[in-house]
Amino acid sequence: MIGRIFWIEVRRSAARWAALVSLPLMLFASSDLGRGSGVLAAGHRQALVLFVPLALGVGAWQARRDRRSAMEELLTTTPRPVWHRRLVTAGALASAAIAGAWLVYALLTGYIGLTGAFVSPSGARLFGVSMLYLVAAVLTGLAVGRLVPWALTPPLLTLGGFVLMILPDALLPVDSAANPLPGRWLLIPTEVGGVGRFETLTAAVLSAQAIWAAGLVTAALVLAVASRYVRLAAVLPLAASVAVAVPLLPAQARDAVILDSSATRRVCTDDAPVVCVTAVSRPALAELREPARRALRILRERLPQAPASVSEAVFDARAGRYLTPDQDNVLYAEVPTLARNGRVAVPEDDLVFGLLVGAGTRPCPFASALPAHERARYDTARVVAALWLLGETPQSVPRDPTWWWWLPSEAAVAAAHARLLALPVDDQMSRVAELREAELVCGPGDRLEALVGDGV
Amino acid sequence: MRPLLLYLRSRHIPIVALATTGVVAMLVWIAQITDHQRGLSLVAVLTGAVATGPGLAGHDIDLDRIAARRWPVWRSVHIAAGCAAVIGLVAASGLAGEPLAPVGQVARDAVGLYGLVAMAAAAFGAQRAWVPAVAWSLLAMTVLPRLWPPGEPTLYGRIATWMIQPYHGTAPTVVAVTLGVVGTITYARWGPRR
Secondary structure: OHHHHHHHHHHHOOHHHHHHOOOOHHHHHOOOHHHOHHHHHHHHHHOHHHHHHHHHHHHHHHHOHHHHOOOHHHHHOOOOOHHHHHHHHHHHHHHHHHHHHHHHHHHHHHHHHHOOOOOOHHHHHHHHHHHHHHHHHHHHHHHHHHHOOOOOHHHHHHHHHHHHHHHHHHHOOOOOOOOOOEHHHHHOOOOOOOOOOOEEEOHHHHHHHHHHHHHHHHHHHHHHHOOHHHHHHHHHHHHHHHHHHHHHOOOEHHHHEEEOHHHHOEEEOOOOOOEEEEHHHHHHHHHHHHHHHHHHHHHHHHOOOOOOEEEEOEEEOOOOEEEOOOOOOEEEEOOOEOOOOOOEOOOHHHHHHHHHOOOOOOOOHHHHHOOHHHHHHHHHHHHHHHHHHHOOOHHHOOOOHHHHOOOOOHHHHHHHHHHHHHOOHHHHHHHHHHHHHHHHHOOOOOHHHHHHOOOO | OHHHHHHHHHOOHHHHHHHHHHHHHHHHHHHHHOOOOOOHHHHHHHHHHHHHHHHHOOOOHHHHHHOOOOHHHHHHHHHHHHHHHHHHHHHHHHHHOOOOOOHHHHHHHHHHHHHHHHHHHHHHOHHHOHHHHHHHHHHHHOOHHHHOOOOOOOHHHHHHOHHHOOOOOHHHHHHHHHHHHHHHHHHHHHOOOO
16 A cells, blocks of 8 residues: 555656756766766765755655645545655655666766776765765755745755855865864765775764764654654754764864775786786776886886886875885886776877886875975976986977976976986986985985986 | 736735845855855845746736736736846845945846746746756756866857856857847746646
């Protein structure tokens, strides 16, 4: 019986609109699918700024149905308890919202899987919590629509919901080392602490958010279904969920994000020399293979100490540095990929050049703290080393500002390069090799001076 | 005078005016505490437009239709007056400090969105008149710009997100005026859908 009423309600209510609420995720994600489904789920969480107002509007629209069709009086004459009827409607709307959203997510994830990009298990958990927020919004819409059954309620609630969702972003200070955001801000639905390609939320934070969202759903359900004083009971799940969730959150919001081991897992070529990328960058492996091997060959031929394999460097945004545990033997690659499909974004020659910068090393952590002119000298030394290894002129340096914005000026590179070439041939080799040694251990000292001598 | 009073009452104009004024006042306050968050002026104009929506039909559409009144004139004046009122209201926010947005932008958004609401009232009924305007604006403020690569927006990009573009551009203004004119004519000619 309940099942039949439920199906009628799914077909005859605003449930289809609740199911369509998440459809714009297709637009939102279309340019980002190469980054994997974890980024998709995090993006969906931020796009709740759109989905929550829409869900509120759908709920409020549904709540006015009885009045719109002048049924209110007739329905009060039925012996069936009123919460019974409301529960079925709420269930139909909530299930439709969940089904629609998961369908969109499954379609996009299926596409991501087909293109070989990264399908993240933790992305599904992140998305699951977003679902709870969406359901809470639909039910809150129902509750408000029932409380204020005016024709103006659905549009004004939608707009009000939107303003409410953009408020935290406008009011909160920007997270910085000096002024870190407290962890309890993670209870704001759109806040995911800036989850990137390689990252996910800790299990504790995900559970805290799930508990808080479940509390919101329960409270909204009570408001939407119950009548009169019983509605005050909505405070209880809210208070209980806050009491449980807040202790689970870290002191600072930035501690909520960790590297996702399934995202940084290595995917390697079968044949030697081994070239590896992270699971996130799998679509780039085929295009990385040949340039990577060319870079290895060049290093082996021109330097006494050279790495034997290539692996993608993971940038740890929290620590502010690349994870390069074994730079002596592994050439760590920054792989510029396209957000759209995860393929390599730059020509093969640029990729080789990027691998050879700093004689095959990633920048040391101290470099990001250098003042601008010292940083330019540091980068110049690293670029000149790459040019020497390649046997190219400074004019051949790639100039695409999307990826090479950090390159020092061509004049500085040309001057340093000319000074290096003016040295005896054996001296050139030993100086580049010394640069590599210094970069491997991240020792102190001016790299440019060590490479080309004083006075530059 | 009497027909006018009856018209105003049957179209819920007092409630619409009250609700819009209240919401715009609140938005002005929010703009002050958030250091002029972008999009608030659009939300203010939208509030006026969607609040007008349910009032684009009277209590009994059939009864209205058989009345010997020049409905096209009443309807187009309704849209135009609503539009002018909301432009004035949002521009008056300048009295309380920095205005929400330049008057040109407010006028463009109001013309386009009122036209959209009027068109939707003719196409889907007055109760649903708010849906296209709200949905399009929210999409334009959130996901639509992502369809185009970052940087200077293309012509299609500017047309699709006309309500958030700088107001001195041609394409967004053309879209807004077209929507305003076509919407008002459609609604004036056919009236709200039953």
